[in-house]
Amino acid sequence: MPHTQHPIELLRFNTCGSVDDGKSTLIGRLLYDSKSIMEDQLEALERSADITGGGQINLANLTDGLRAEREQGITIDVAYRYFATPRRKFIVADTPGHVQYTRNMVTGASTANLSIVLVDARQGVIEQTRRHTYLAALLGIPHLVIAVNKMDLVDWSEDRFTEIRDEIEGFLPKLDAFKDVKFIPMSALNGDNVVDVSQHTPWYCGPTLLGHLETVHIASDWNLSGLRFPVQWVNRPNNPTDKELHDFRGLSGQIASGIVKVGQKIMVLPSGMKSTVKDIWTFDGSIKEAFCPQSVTLVLEHDLDISRGDMLVGLDHLPGMSNELRGRVCWMNLRPLQPGRKYFLKHATQTVQAIVTNLDTRINIETLDPEPGPTELAVNDIGEIRLRTAKPVVFDGYGNNRLTGSFILIEQGTNATVAAGMLYPPTELVKPEYNDFAI
């Protein structure tokens, strides 16, 4: 492999759509046309084509790896695929669009830079299109691609393409979420506008899908303003023979946002105690500054009582801190969410008990409007809830910070992950003078 001068970026994207929109075929096409499929995989495909496909290779079989999936011709769970071009490396989450679609979409898309929503050109915009677009917006995915697929089956009609685009553009303002939205007419089955430019769409002058994936600007997708450092693990070597190590007390974690520098003043929350960063320790030596999403170990000037679940923050851009939380949840369990129930809430590196104090609204996916007064949230529902936690949570609005504005709910007893939550911005921020007397 030639040594590249420029660092290779990693783009994570997910594909979503309803059953038979051709998601798996699209990923198969991307892998196949970018020459990321190996000979033995191709042989296996050809073998299964002879048996089940009447001789035609089924690109969907590249991603549908489980036996039940091949038997039923459907995708059951999120599958991850990896491919690279000279410009970028790609992590693809193939998120199936039926039954547990919210769970799958949320799993596949929560860490994505970009979402591809597939639309069958014949069917146009359906409920699933709205739902997936809404979920992508809700999850704060910066970049959206609407892949208008199966264009060959509508005679490559520009009018049909425009009609679909207009309909989606009609509800996008309501979502107010994406940095950019790209509409691409294609045929995943035949490869038009996936990797190679289609001869059938002279009226389309945008990029192919791969062209867009290779060039869409993602460098600013990470949040570099306002330090948030959830303490994950306290590093105490306790080495009696090495004086320096004996006294070492480091706070290990992944920077959730912002930049940390040696000499910087920080506040520890929820205690409010302040200190200064003395050292940024890494296995490769101490560094002067570190940034999101690096994993580092911080050493402070003062020996404070800090443990997992605490959050170190910079003194500018302070977060909120409260026992009372408001946010939107995607409900992912067959047992519905009912107000009054207790769950474990995991937020950053902290797990606390939480009670759902109120179920405010349920989102109507047709109109995308919140409707007040629901009695419960069923599986795949999205709603606005209020929670009270046993200990205060240090947080930001999800729109500002995906890592300190998100939480999951875990059912007590079964330990099932039942909800993905996105917090609303705090109504009140921690004050810089909070607990000033501590040090």
Place this chain on the structure above:
Amino acid sequence: MSSYHLDHLQYLETEAIHIMREVAAEFERPAILFSGGKDSICILRLAEKAFRPAEIPMPFLNVETGHEFPELIEFRDRRAKQLGAKLIVRTVDEAFAKGLATPTPGQISRNQLQIPVLLGAIEEFRFDCCIGGARRDEEKARAKERFFSFRDAFGQWDPKNQRPEIWNLYNARLNQGENMRVFPLSNWTEMDVWEYIQREKLEVPNIYFSHTRECFRRGGQWLPVPPPHTDTTKPDPYAGARPSAKEPIKSMVCRVRTIADMISTGMIESPADTVSDIIREVAAARVTERGTRADDKASEAAMEDRKKAGYF
């Protein structure tokens, strides 16, 4: 490009370190599965990055089939010692002796038999979590597996009922007897692993590099000729795995691309004797890494079936 920017390997690294630390923080008795293979070599470096200057807060565990490449065992023991870690080894032979496992009639490979040995070790040491080096790009069933892969009290994976995994919020909660397998390299590809080995200047066992070895052709693979049977007081551990008269032996310049044990690892003809050579070879490769693994060729769902039964 701004200076506050991670390249793809740095990104994969920070993701993996985060996961290793979650394991240390959330589980009471975790262990790292360390075979001496290239993926678990990366896992150990990530453990150093996650936990130094403290000790790595979990022991290493390896399950031996009894058919291991001696070079791998030597490397494994040496590396564990270098890192000051406790290495626990449990073998299929011991499991036979204890009645935990029984040999499968007509089956030479002991790959399947690693499952009861692993589950036995988990029970013996009451491990609640095992970190493994498996990657999603290796195999279709693995492509569906989570970072935190929940196993029930029988060690089974249920692919239809996995916990949703959202942001970096891993649900590590278990009930008594349940278990977690955690795969920090889930998002790494074979190429990423070699590039990381190069960047970190990690030592790997020399069987990854080109050497001359006697091999024979079986099942579409070049299998290594097992070591001679010297201790004749015991049955030949490689009975059935030695070349027959119809399988001529060839001296080859070869190396391994992926390591199972001697019975299920195909050698590839290769002159690659540096990590850079290997990276070039992987970049040009036209078959997948697991194309040289006999254990995966049993059926299209071979890996899925083993994982459901409690495999790594």
